[in-house]
Amino acid sequence: MEYFGYLASVIIGLSLGLIGGGGSILTIPILVYLFKIDPKLATSYSLFIVGITALSGCFSHYRMGNLRIKSALYFAVPSVFSILVIREVIILKIPNLLFTINNFQVTKGFLIMIIFAILMITASFSMIAKAKTQIQTANTNYWQLALIGAIVGIITGFLGAGGGFLIIPALLFFANLPMKQAVGTSLLIIFINSAIGFLGDLYINTSINYFFLASISSMAFIGMIIGTRLSKKIDGNKLKPIFGWFILVMGIYIIVKEMFF
Template sequence: MEYFGYLASVIIGLSLGLIGGGGSILTIPILVYLFKIDPKLATSYSLFIVGFTALSGCFSHYRMGNLKIKSALYFAIPSVFSILVIREVIFLKIPNVLFTIDDFQITKNLLIMIVFAVMMMAASFSMIRKTNACIQSSGTNYLQLAIIGGIVGIVTGFLGAGGGFLIIPALLFFANLPMKQAVGTSLLIIFINSSIGFAGDLYIGTPIDYKFLLSISSMAFLGMIIGTQISKKLDGDKLKPIFGWFVLVMGIYIIIKEIVFN
């Protein structure tokens, strides 16, 4: 299963390179089901893997002129605040066993996976649904951009996901960015969010296997290179529905596995 996990890790970077999001949605299931990582620890590992991969993509998009620093900062600053509050305050206070129904325990790990599966399914619908990316506001609405940034920070803090599936629409409709610039700017925001979240986990003493993390990140980096090169020739919007169906199936699988077969 580990060999398949390394192969699947390429898809993390491939998705980030092609559509600027979605890769983090796959990271947790890959870590938990293919590498048997504890879900709580997997959220920390996910932050590193996704952040490292997004950073590598930022350089390519910077050279292509796709990074909008001002929009990224308006989004990232409140997002980082939310991440730190969630991971370093609220997340630590959630008990390992929340409650028991008959003989079935609702644990923190189960909650993480179920919430993650629901977010995967929500993200998949936004990817599958056809949208008109040309319908944008007449200017950048920085207040709304900051508010959404704070919401994405909550998702990133709790689930260890970069939130690209939320960032891309926000940049399209509230920062008035074309798709390719939204993808590049999204990668910068994902890097900032993920790196701050991971640094916070280091501060509270989360045990980290760096050799493992670097090996997974290297595979995701390879996928990022491939995805970025493909994105120069293909429209990422055309690939979103395909990826969306894949994410939907994964979300349903997680719910069935965790509730029915756990």
């Protein structure tokens, strides 16, 4: 299963490189089910893997002129604040055992995986749906962009997900960016969010296996290189429905596994 996990890690970078998101939503299931890592620790690992992979993609998109720094900062600053509050204050106060129903224990790990599965299913619908023609406005709505950034920060903080599937639409509608620039800018935001979240975890978690993180990140990095090069030739919008169906199946699988096995 571990060998399959390393192979699956390539898909993390491939998705980030092609469509600017989606990779982080695969990281948690890969870590929990293929590498048998505790869900809470997996959220920390996910932040590192996704963040470092997104950073590598930023350089390529910068050279292609696809980064919009101002939009990224308006989104990332409130998002970082939300991440720190969630990870360093709220999530620490959630007990490992929440409650019991007829001898069925609802734990923090169970809650994380179920919410993550619901998030995956929700994200899959937006990926499967046919892309609509974007009506772009002349000005960027920075205040709405900042508000959505704060919301994405909550998701990133609790689940260790980069939130690219939410960042991309926000950049399209509120920052008035073309798709390719939304992808590049999304990677920068994902890196900032993930890096801050992981650095915050270093103060409360001393059991991090850096060799393991380096090995998984290197596989994701390979996928990022492939995805970024393919993005020059393939329209990411055409790949989103396929990836969406895959995410939908994965989300349903997680719910079934957590509830019945």
